[in-house]
Amino acid sequence: MSKYFSGKLSSIEPYVPGEQPRDKKYIKLNTNESPFPPSPEVVKALDEAQVSSLNLYSDPTAKELVDAIAEYYSVCPENVFVGNGSDEVLAFVFYAWGENGFTGPELSYGFYPVFSQFFCVDYTQIDLKEDLSIELSDYYNVKNSIIFANPNAQTGLYITPEKIEELVSKVNGVVVVDEAYIDFGGESVVPLTKKYPNLVVTGTLSKSRNLAGARIGFAIGNKELINDLNTLKFSFNPYNINRLSIIAGAKAMEDKEYFRKCVTTVAETREFTKKALSDIGFTCTDSLSNFILAKTEKLSGKELYLALKERGILVRYLGDEIIKEYVRITIGSKEQMITLIDTIKTILSEVEK
Numbered sequence: 001m002s003k004y005f006s007g008k009l010s011s012i013e014p015y016v017p018g019e020q021p022r023d024k025k026y027i028k029l030n031t032n033e034s035p036f037p038p039s040p041e042v043v044k045a046l047d048e049a050q051v052s053s054l055n056l057y058s059d060p061t062a063k064e065l066v067d068a069i070a071e072y073y074s075v076c077p078e079n080v081f082v083g084n085g086s087d088e089v090l091a092f093v094f095y096a097w098g099e100n101g102f103t104g105p106e107l108s109y110g111f112y113p114v115f116s117q118f119f120c121v122d123y124t125q126i127d128l129k130e131d132l133s134i135e136l137s138d139y140y141n142v143k144n145s146i147i148f149a150n151p152n153a154q155t156g157l158y159i160t161p162e163k164i165e166e167l168v169s170k171v172n173g174v175v176v177v178d179e180a181y182i183d184f185g186g187e188s189v190v191p192l193t194k195k196y197p198n199l200v201v202t203g204t205l206s207k208s209r210n211l212a213g214a215r216i217g218f219a220i221g222n223k224e225l226i227n228d229l230n231t232l233k234f235s236f237n238p239y240n241i242n243r244l245s246i247i248a249g250a251k252a253m254e255d256k257e258y259f260r261k262c263v264t265t266v267a268e269t270r271e272f273t274k275k276a277l278s279d280i281g282f283t284c285t286d287s288l289s290n291f292i293l294a295k296t297e298k299l300s301g302k303e304l305y306l307a308l309k310e311r312g313i314l315v316r317y318l319g320d321e322i323i324k325e326y327v328r329i330t331i332g333s334k335e336q337m338i339t340l341i342d343t344i345k346t347i348l349s350e351v352e353k
Helices: 040-045 048-055 063-073 085-097 111-118 161-170 190-194 223-233 243-254 256-279 301-310 334-352
Strands: 080-084 102-105 123-126 145-149 175-178 199-204 216-220 291-295 327-330
Touching: 040 243, 048 243, 063 080, 063 216, 063 243, 080 085, 080 223, 085 111, 085 175, 085 199, 085 216, 085 223, 102 111, 111 123, 161 175, 161 190, 190 199, 216 223, 216 243, 256 291, 256 334, 301 327, 301 334
Parallel strands: 102 123, 102 145, 145 175, 175 199
Antiparallel strands: 080 216, 199 216, 291 327
16 A cells, blocks of 8 residues: 555555456356346346436436335335445445444454444444354344344344334344345344334345445435435435436335245255255255355365365355355356355265265
């Protein structure tokens, strides 16, 4: 870094995104993207007239998108905030409510500790249980803000709304539930935002709405909390979502039938993959997301990642101490997962020789 770089930022360890290689064509199962294209309604809406309007600024209120998200979740538009991907939403979350610090799990979305460094926010991490699950009772006495992903961002493990409500009812600080993966098998706690003024739910259209490249995220909470986020947005980047993404996001939210078809297929393929891996001796977390965490005693996590990469399949090796023996596998198409299983069988047979 340069000699001019701010001293208070010099210790930041940046977030490391999943590989996006260009050296050859891979089966990409490393960044939790959808295997499906956007809704046909999205493609239809992004016509020549809309592209021709890119000389004009986007709507800073993103009203069309906000209204579509509000309608889907049965909340008022004033309860919805939208951002440039859930990463921007989460950045505003840390800046808005981090004055007294945040508390979260030792293993969750990798951007949480990065944002805490970026905004000079104290971040306390609480250990996971031996089975890699989050024990919410460990958070009952927390005095600052709380954040966790549900299902959790690296394990896929899910916490029921009843347990989350018990936590929210016992603490005074803001509780942020990051529901990036909720649509693949869990139940959202958005309805609880009408009951608890300290609950915020964040989400993304990257995974279950097949719009990772459009960069659309959102938060839902009471009006005062959403006003906090909008105050930051309009003090930083009022036009944070481009014209085409606003349209794409709105159409994706409106096409409920296509959405249900995609998430159902992903969930079915996930269960198929978990069983297929278990049948060849793997241990898998009971994921309800669009990925699984898996390990075998025959190879280390890093060795399996490298062996698959050599054969043209990318999975994610995270390397965190408590999951260093695992790889994280995005659920792709059924055909891709069959290829993955067959390739793993080949790798294991070679190891056993």
